[in-house]
Amino acid sequence: MQIYLPIADLPVNIFLVLGMGLAVGFISGMFGIGGGFLMTPLLIFIGISPGVAVASVSSHIAASSFTGAITYWRKRALDTALAMMLLSAGIIGTATGVWLFTALRALDQLDLMIGLSYVTLLTAVGVTMIYESVRAEIRTRKGMPATLRRPGSHTWLHGLPFKLRFKRSKIYVSAIPVWAIGFIIGFVGAIMGIGGGFLLVPMLIYFLRVPTATVIGTSMVLTLVTMASATVMHAATNHLVDAVLALILMVGGVIGAQFGARTGARMRGERLRLLLGLLVFAVGLRFAYELVMQPDDLFSLRHVRSE
């Protein structure tokens, strides 16, 4: 059944988009991530312009992260104070990202920037995750305990000023890295149409030593607020948010996430991280291939304005 998307300005098969929502939702539920880094490329692949894809996916991620955040809120596995600190910088990052998005679009370099960001970020994160999980796997094989949190081990990040205590996460860190992380997540989220969960969770664990008990819940709150504000800002400045597309994705996404979460709960953490690392790396390679290979058509059109 075809449905006409009012902003993307093209008809799509409603079941295809719903199926994509379900599949990405399944993966996002399984790994505890938003899934934007998969959904945005998929939408571009079926012919939706990168701008509309990025802007519409932000609302889809807002929906799925809200479901997750409520669940973690009920389990009290959520550090509100830390989330608020990350958010204050996250909003500024999102606004900067939306501004750059608009500027690049006017210069005809938006698609390139989206492509380059995907390649850099996804291959780097993918390789790191594969490396980390393989090392953890080997350590378990040798009978050593695989711990991420090493109490008492301090890095230079702990020497920075403006120290704050976050009670629920049981950490005492400087506000500077917290703000920096929040800003980066908000910024890349607006440019790439990703929630940044797959970036934020490792950053919180490795840099701030946030315990696994609160890390996912906190990351979901940050994702929710940055993506909801990205939706509003993209709609107000670029008019590229397709509400009909977003709704179909949301419905598929939240249902898929429920089944994904059940499958994910039955798998071991390291195995799960290895799979996610491979997936992230593969998407990164796909974008790299696109940038390096000679395109079928060197020419492309961009609508400037209607008269």
Add this chain to the structure above:
Amino acid sequence: MRRLALILALVLLAGGARPAAAERLVVSLSNHRVAVTSSFTGENLVLFGTIEPDAGKSLRTSGYNLVVTVTGPSETLRTRRKQRVLGIWVNMDSREFVRVPSYLSVLSNRPVADIASPDVLRRLQVGLDNFLLPQRIGPDIADTVRDDPFRVAFVRLETQHGLYRESSTAVTFLTPTVFRAAIPVPANVPTGNYAIDVKLFADGAMVARTSTALEVIKAGLEQYVADAARDYGLLYGLLTALMALLTGWFASVVFRKD
């Protein structure tokens, strides 16, 4: 304004030192309004027409050729060309096509090159090659030669999108003086007012001309959403974000396990 210009043009034509036309065109469109709804996948309109003799004149029995040119609302587009820079493909060069039709169909009963001489076709803008597509070149706006790479790419891309088309079989003569033309309206058709220009040729010269119009509108939800996104961006964004929260909340209630 446009109507005034049309009347003016007609008066000028009538007052010119041209021999009195022996033919008149009478056309009728199957539907003057196309509504793009959520299930719209494109449709075909049919234009019917006859060639009528003027009072006291008689018609020839063969040798008529007909060209129907349909133009959509104008828009400005940029054609970009990728070049390899440091191993990756980047949009480097671009040209802006100013106020060109968002939709352009040239329908005829035989290839336009066989209908009249290149000069006549050029002057009357018959065919995709001869249609005026002004580009912004520095401070000037002008059409380029027809084999300019950006012009060729622009027409090719628009043709691939189904928005530009040249068909030498879309017009059929049912009798020597009765014809029908199939006007394709693809699914991605832009909304707005369309002009349909019908030109009749005989012996390589235009002998009669008439025009009609067509309107493409978005209907129902699509129209509402598209208007809201354009005119009330902030409110639209807030509502979309609220919709996201409601969907998320609804899912957490439905799938609650405890």
